[in-house]
Amino acid sequence: MQDWGLARTLKPGYRALFYGPPGTGKTLTATLIGQAAQVDVYRIDLSMVVSKYIGETEKNLARVFDQAQSRRWVLFFDEADALFGKRNSNNQSANDQHANQEIAYLLQRVEDFPGTVILASNLRSNIDEAFARRFQSMIYFPLPDAEQRLRLWRGMLAPQRLSAEVKLDEIAERYELSGGAIANVLRYAALLALRRHSEQISAAELRQGLVKELRKEGRTL
Template sequence: MSVATKSIHVAISDFLTQLIENRLKNYSADDALFFYEKASLEAIKSSPAISGIFKDYTPKNEEVIIVLIALAPSFLPHFFNSLISRYFPEGGEFVEFGGVKGANHRGIIPTGETALFILAGNDLDKRFRIQQLLGNDAYLAKSGMLRVEDMKEGEPKMSGKLILDEETVEYLISGQVSRPRFSTDFGAEYVSTAREWDDLVLSPSTKRQIRDIEIWLRHHHTLMEEWGMAKKIKPGYRALFHGPPGTGKTLTATLIGKYAERDVFRIDLSKIISKYIGETEKNLSKIFDKAQNKDWILFFDEADAVFGKRTNVRDAHDKYANQEVSFLLQRIETYPGVVILASNLKSNMDDAFLRRFNSIVFFPKPTADERLLLWQKAFPKQIQMEADLPEVARKFDLTGSTIMNVTQRACLTALHQNTTIITDDLLYQSIRAEYEKEGIAI
C-alpha cells in the first residue's frame, strides 16, 4: 500500500519496523544481509510532511531515517520496546541498541548509538560516516532540526539522546507549527497588528529609512546567495530605532513584519536580564536558537538595559555585565534575519555598538501638522467631530500613542453619555486626564 493511501505515520512505522527487524536479525552477521525498501523511503521523503521540514535541502537517505528514528517515540511510545522484546523476550540489556529512559517517558528514547546501530550495525566505516551526519557541523544540527544531547565529560558523545526540534515534531505529527508562547522559558512575545501603513504617521526621513529595511527583506537572498555577498558581509540586517516613547517604534516593526510576511517577536531586555551569572545568556540563547531558521524579525525593546555605555571593570558585576553585552552582540551579528533594537535615547547607546547597525532610524515627536493627521485618523467613522482639531494639534505636543489614549477615553465618555459628538470640552477633558495620569498639570 502506497503512502498516498496510508497515513504518513503508519508508513513511517511500517518502514522503521521492517528496517529495525532486519537489523536485529542480522546485527551479528555480514552487513551485506542488511537492507531496507528504498522505494518506501522515497515515498516517505516525497510526502508533504518530510519534504516540508527539509525545505530547500535535499537530504541523504540516512538523514531522513535518523529523523524518523528520533520521531518514533512521539507517536508510538512503545515502538522500540515492542521490537526489542520480540527478539529478546527474556529481557536484559542490549547495549548495542543504545537508548535511554526519560524522566516521565517510560519507553526507550533513541540515542546516537541507536541510530548508529540501526544504520551501520558493526560496520566501522559506516558508523563513522553516520556519526559525521550527527556532528555539530552537519546539516541536521546546523539547521536546528536535530542534535545529539550533550554528554558529561568522559562519556561517549553518541550516548546522548537524539533531540528532535519541538517544532519539527509538531509539524510531522500535526502538519502545522504553532508559534511559541511567551513564558519564563521563552522571553519573546509574538506581536501583530490589524493596522495598516496608512494608519501610521511618520516623518519623511523616517519613512525613507524604513524603506531600506523593506528593500533588504525583499532582496537579501539574491544579494547574499546569487550575488555571492555572503562571503563578504555579515548575515542579517541590524537597525536601531530611537526616539521618545509613543512615536511608533513598535508599531513600525510590527508593520514591517506584516507586509513582509514575517513573524515579529518582541523581547523586553529590561525583563530578560537576570542577576544570576549565566542566566541572561541562557535566556537569550533560547530565543536566538528558536529563531535561527525561521525568518523572524526580532524586536528588542528597552535596548538601553543591555547596550548602555559600558563602564570600566571595577568588580565582578561589571565584568559579567560586559560579558552579557558581548554575548548578545555576537548573537545579533550572526543572526541571518532582521534585528531591531529600540531605545528612547540614542545617546544612551555605546558608540561602539552604533557602528554595527546597518541603519539608525530616528522617530521624532510629531509636528503640529503630523499631530493633526493623527487626530483625524484616530476617531472612528461613527463620531461627529465638533472639536477644533487644528487648534488641539497646535496646542498640545502629544505623541501618537498618547493621542490614541485620549481618543479611547473620549470615545468611551461619548458612549457613556449616549452621544456620537466629540466637542472641545469633551476632548479637552480627555486630554487633561491623560496629562494628569503622567503627573503634568495643564
Template sequence: MVTDKINRNAIDITNELNWLKQILKIRSALNVNEEIPEKDVFDINPPDISESISGYAELIRDYEFGFVERFIIILSAVPYIKPELLDVFIQKNKTTNQLYTEFGGKISEQHSGFLPTGETIMFILAANDLARRFALIKPFEGDHPFAKEQIVWLTEVSNQVSFLNGQLCISQEVLDLITTGEVKKPTFSSEFPARLLETNMKWEDLILEQKTLFQLKEIEIWLKHHHQLMMDWNMEKKLQPGYKTLFYGPPGTGKTLTASLLGEKLGFDVYRIDLSQTVSKFIGETEKNLAKVFDKAESKNWILFFDEADALFGKRTATKDAHDRYANQQVSYLLQRIEEYDGLVILASNLKSNIDDAFLRRFQTVVRFPVPSAKERHDLWQKAFSEKCTLGKKVDLCQLANTYELAGGSIINAVQYASLMTLDKSSSEIMMGDILQGIKREYHKNGRTI
C-alpha cells in the same frame, strides 16, 4: 483542509512507525543472535513516500533525507505520538524492582515511557560497528540540516559525559508539521520569552516624518532583497549576515508599531523581546533566556524586536567587580547572537544617548522617531477616531494639533478616553471637553499641565 492534512500525515506516520517496529525487531533478534533472514537493520527499506503530499513526506523530500535521517526523526517523535512503542527498552531490576534501560535511553519522572538518546540511535543502527557509529555522528554536526534548521538535536550534557547521552529532541514546529500539518506559532513562556507583535493597521496608516520614512524604506528594501544579495551576488563572504538597526525616540512615537507594520507589509512574523524583563541577576540566566529566542528564530525569517535596549546596551562603566564583568558577558553574548542572526534585528530605546557609542557603530541604520510635527499630529487626530462616531461642532482638530504637543500613542489614549466618555452618555457625538480631558490626562503622565 486541516482534516486532509491530518489524514495524510496519519497514513505516512503509521507506515513509518511500522518500519521502525521492524527495525527494532531485527535489532533485538540480532542482539540475541537469533537466526533471521535479515542480516542488518539497513536491510529494512523505509516506506515509499515519493508520491505522498503529507507534511511529513514534503519535509523528507525538501531536505533529501535518507534512511538515517528518517529513522532519527521518527524515533524522536515516538515519545509524543506513540510512546508505548519504546517500552520494549525498559526493564526491571529483579533485586531492586527499579526500572532501568541498557539501551542509552532515559526514564523521566514527567514521562512514564522510554526517552531515546544519541546512544539509542547508536545501539539500534550501529551496535558494535565503530565505523558506522562514527558515521552516525554526522547528523548532529553543525553543517547538517538537523542543526542548521533546528529540526532534531541532542540536549546538552556535562563535560564529563559523551554528547550522545543527550536526550533526542524534535522541534515543536516539525512535530506540528508531521502530525496536524499546521505549524503553531510559539507563545510567550519561560521557554520562549518573546511575544508575537500583531496589528490591524496597515503601512498607509503610519504617520512619520519623511526622513524617518526614507530610512525605513532602506530596511524594507533589505528585507526584500537580502537573500539575492547574499546568495546570487555572492556577498556572504564580504558582508555580515542579517541587518541591525536602532529605533530611538520618546514613548508613543511609533517604534513598536513600525516594527509590527514592517512585518505585516512584507509577510514576516515580528517577535518582541523586552530586555528589561529578560535580563536576570542570576549568572547565566540572561544568556539562556536569549538563547531560547535565537535558537527558535534560526532560519525562520522572523524580525526580532528588542524593546528597552538600554537594559543591556547602556553606557558602560569601568569594570569594578564580578557583577560588572558578568554584565559585560551578557552584552558580549547578545552582540554575538545578533551578529550571527541572518534576519532583521531591531533594538529600541527612548534615547540614543543611552546607547554606548561602541554598540551604535554595529548598526546599519539608526532611525530617529521624533515627536510628530503639527501637520503630522493633525493627520494622527484625523485617523484616530472611529467611523461610527461624529465630532461635535466645537471640535477643532487643527487647534488640537497646533496647541498640544503629543506623540501618536498619547493621541490614541486621549481619543480612547473621549470615546468611552461618549459611549457612557449613550451618544456617538464626541465633545471637545472630553477630548481636552483626555489630553490633560496624558499631560499629567509626563508631569505637564495644560
C-alpha cells in the same frame, strides 16, 4: 551575497536601530514591517529579560535566536535601552557584572544573527560608536509636527464620534503630543463619553483627556 562576491567580506543578516521619544511608532513600525514582508516578528521586551533572571537569561536568549534562525523570524528587541545603559558603567556589584556579561552575549548573538534584527530604544545618547557600527541603519523617530498630529487625530477616531464643537486643527496645532499620547487622550475621552451614554466625545471630555495626558508629562494645559 554569493553572486556579488560579498559573502567573504560581509556578515549575513541586517540590523536596524529605531530610536526616538516614546509613543512615536517604533513598536508599531516593527510589526508593520512583519506584515509588509509577510514574516513573523518575534518581540522580546529586553527590560524584562536583562538581569531579572540571572543565569536563565542566556539560555532563554540562545533558544530564541536558534528558533528565529530556523523559522526566518524578524527578531525585535523592544525597550532595548537596557542594553545601552549598563555596558560601560563601572559600578561593579555582582548583579551589574552579570548583567554586563549577558549584554555582551546578546550583542554577540545580534551581530552573528543571519536574519533581520530590529532594536528599539528611547535613548540616543547612550549609544556609543562601537555600538553604532553594528547597525546597518539607525532610524530616528521624531515627534510629529502639527500637520502630522492632525493626521493622527483624524486617523484614530471615526469623525462622527467627535462633537462638531471640537476643532481638531486647533488642538493639533497647540498640543505637542506623540501618536501614543494622542491615542491615550482619545481612549480616556471615549471612556468618559461612554460612561454618560453618549455617542460622541464632547469638547470638555477631550479637554479632560488632554489635561490628564499632559499632566503625566509634567505639563499643564
